[in-house]
Amino acid sequence: MLDAHAEPWGIMRLPASGFVGAFDGVAAAWRATHPHAQAIACGMVGSAQGWVRAAYVPCPAGVDALAERLAAVPERGLHVVPGLTSAADPPDVMRGEETQIVGALALRPALSAASCVVLPGTHSKWARVVESNVVDFATFMTGELFAVLRDHSLLGRPARDAATTVDTATADDAFARGVRLAFDAAHGVAPLLFSARTAVLAERLDPAASLHYLSGLLVGDELRVGLARYGAPDALVGDPALCERYATALRTVDRPSVPVLDGAAPAGLWRVAECAGLVTDA
Amino acid sequence: MLDAHAEPWGIMRLPASGFVGAFDGVAAAWRATHPHAQAIACGMVGSAQGWVRAAYVPCPAGVDALAERLAAVPERGLHVVPGLTSAADPPDVMRGEETQIVGALALRPALSAASCVVLPGTHSKWARVVESNVVDFATFMTGELFAVLRDHSLLGRPARDAATTVDTATADDAFARGVRLAFDAAHGVAPLLFSARTAVLAERLDPAASLHYLSGLLVGDELRVGLARYGAPDALVGDPALCERYATALRTVDRPSVPVLDGAAPAGLWRVAECAGLVTDA
Numbered sequence: 001m002l003d004a005h006a007e008p009w010g011i012m013r014l015p016a017s018g019f020v021g022a023f024d025g026v027a028a029a030w031r032a033t034h035p036h037a038q039a040i041a042c043g044m045v046g047s048a049q050g051w052v053r054a055a056y057v058p059c060p061a062g063v064d065a066l067a068e069r070l071a072a073v074p075e076r077g078l079h080v081v082p083g084l085t086s087a088a089d090p091p092d093v094m095r096g097e098e099t100q101i102v103g104a105l106a107l108r109p110a111l112s113a114a115s116c117v118v119l120p121g122t123h124s125k126w127a128r129v130v131e132s133n134v135v136d137f138a139t140f141m142t143g144e145l146f147a148v149l150r151d152h153s154l155l156g157r158p159a160r161d162a163a164t165t166v167d168t169a170t171a172d173d174a175f176a177r178g179v180r181l182a183f184d185a186a187h188g189v190a191p192l193l194f195s196a197r198t199a200v201l202a203e204r205l206d207p208a209a210s211l212h213y214l215s216g217l218l219v220g221d222e223l224r225v226g227l228a229r230y231g232a233p234d235a236l237v238g239d240p241a242l243c244e245r246y247a248t249a250l251r252t253v254d255r256p257s258v259p260v261l262d263g264a265a266p267a268g269l270w271r272v273a274e275c276a277g278l279v280t281d282a
Numbered sequence: 283m284l285d286a287h288a289e290p291w292g293i294m295r296l297p298a299s300g301f302v303g304a305f306d307g308v309a310a311a312w313r314a315t316h317p318h319a320q321a322i323a324c325g326m327v328g329s330a331q332g333w334v335r336a337a338y339v340p341c342p343a344g345v346d347a348l349a350e351r352l353a354a355v356p357e358r359g360l361h362v363v364p365g366l367t368s369a370a371d372p373p374d375v376m377r378g379e380e381t382q383i384v385g386a387l388a389l390r391p392a393l394s395a396a397s398c399v400v401l402p403g404t405h406s407k408w409a410r411v412v413e414s415n416v417v418d419f420a421t422f423m424t425g426e427l428f429a430v431l432r433d434h435s436l437l438g439r440p441a442r443d444a445a446t447t448v449d450t451a452t453a454d455d456a457f458a459r460g461v462r463l464a465f466d467a468a469h470g471v472a473p474l475l476f477s478a479r480t481a482v483l484a485e486r487l488d489p490a491a492s493l494h495y496l497s498g499l500l501v502g503d504e505l506r507v508g509l510a511r512y513g514a515p516d517a518l519v520g521d522p523a524l525c526e527r528y529a530t531a532l533r534t535v536d537r538p539s540v541p542v543l544d545g546a547a548p549a550g551l552w553r554v555a556e557c558a559g560l561v562t563d564a
Contacts, residue, residue, distance in 0.1 A: 092476065145472075148434045148435050152430045187507040
């Protein structure tokens with residue numbers, strides 16, 4: 001790598017100058033010194049609300065299929081990776097994670113033959129990879145569910161009102177209790193959610209730890225369903241702190257430890273760019 | 283009934299004059315003409331955030347146990363019905379629904395021997411009644427989950443952005459699809475929630491009907507778990523429009539039709555008051 005530049009922007013948080021301004025804010029200096037360099041991006045920039053609309057490529061699909069369907073913003077030399085759509089009914093979709101999966105296979109080639117790759121996040125993805133293709137995947141809204149329940153439901157109130165903070169051991173214990181309860185709940189998490197409040201009322205849960213317990217319930221439910229449908233994950237991909245939380249949850253339910261892969265997105269963008277012939281010696 | 287007076291107040295929406303002002307706004311004129319009349323209330327007015335703290339009575343419990351543990355606001359002649367707590371770990375709780383259940387048994391005595399009473403709402407309750415006692419119950423946060431997802435998540439956006447409204451047949455069809463999908467989902471609703479968005483993206487769901495579909499998913503999940511744990515409901519108790527929605531959902535999954543009981547709360551308050559000796563000829 002020659003240089004790196006990061007901004008906290010996203011499709012919900014663009015600078016006033018919009019996509020053009022965001023791109024130029026990151027890339028204008030590079031383009032001034034390398035006027036023929038090509039650029040590549042993935043994720044919501046290619047959505048209907050994005051800068052240019054990129055396709056959804058149907059599964060099974062790998063890096064070749066993605067490289068063939070790039071969308072373009074010619075005036076900026078920018079190429080945008082398409083998303084993926086599953087064969088389910090209704091079909092599931094991803095945008096951005098397909099590139100992280102390509103990157104994960106590049107970083108760890110042993111995943112290519114047959115593996116389960118999990119990408120924790122606002123909308124967690126569980127993907128099955130066979131012979132370097134994503135053959136199936138499913139979305140769990142774990143992160144968004146947690147955020148809306150924390151910020152807007154009765155379940156967030158004990159922690160919002162708590163006068164004290166919680167020590168790490170108590171927080172970890174509450175998370176593990178939630179994980180185990182939801183993981184063992186044959187019928188799913190719905191009838192357990194209210195316990196994030198009632199356990200506080202019954203003084204069996206520190207109010208300040210109640211969000212860790214709620215987070216454990218939601219992650220435990222995701223693991224229960226994901227493991228039943230996709231088997232044990234072979235890699236956790238994405239934000240390292242969040243992946244470590246999932247790794248902890250897997251250990252809590254006695255599953256083997258799983259490698260955490262960071263930097264999958266740039267690795268995947270590079271692989272797609274290579275495959276599309278965008279990487280030249282110049 | 284001699285007279286009735288309703289206000290849209292609740293514990294989250296008190297008049298500036300607080301509990302005293304709310305009570306006097308409703309009852310002052312009655313108390314002026316009947317200075318020795320006793321008053322009775324149930325629900326969150328007896329919670330830690332309420333006017334006077336009423337107990338949680340452990341299950342199994344019926345009208346006698348509730349009548350024995352009334353809390354009081356002596357200066358207003360007011361008695362407050364305690365809530366119930368289940369034997370689960372962590373224990374579940376209710377406040378207000380115990381009184382509606384007592385009222386349902388009074389309105390329909392055939393429920394007293396052995397029945398399943400369902401009270402749809404923000405926090406739906408499924409209760410098992412044996413020999414006029416509530417022996418067990420569970421809470422489903424169906425209504426609150428729907429509200430936070432509608433108002434604060436990505437799933438609410440297609441309907442918020444929809445330029446058109448939806449006709450009743452399309453709305454009912456979307457609700458029924460959601461109910462059936464979630465009811466048949468052995469692993470629970472979590473991996474289905476995202477389909478309220480992806481089905482719109484795939485043009486298999488009218489954006490304006492997407493919240494009806496989401497509501498169907500959540501109600502279908504509640505029915506799946508509730509029926510597995512408590513068997514078929516023998517009565518639906520509470521807001522008639524909401525109960526009719528649950529009755530429709532039960533028909534959608536081929537369950538027999540269920541009576542809807544309205545007016546259970548005043549009937550229950552009267553029964554508790556009778557049992558506590560608060561109802562006199564004077």
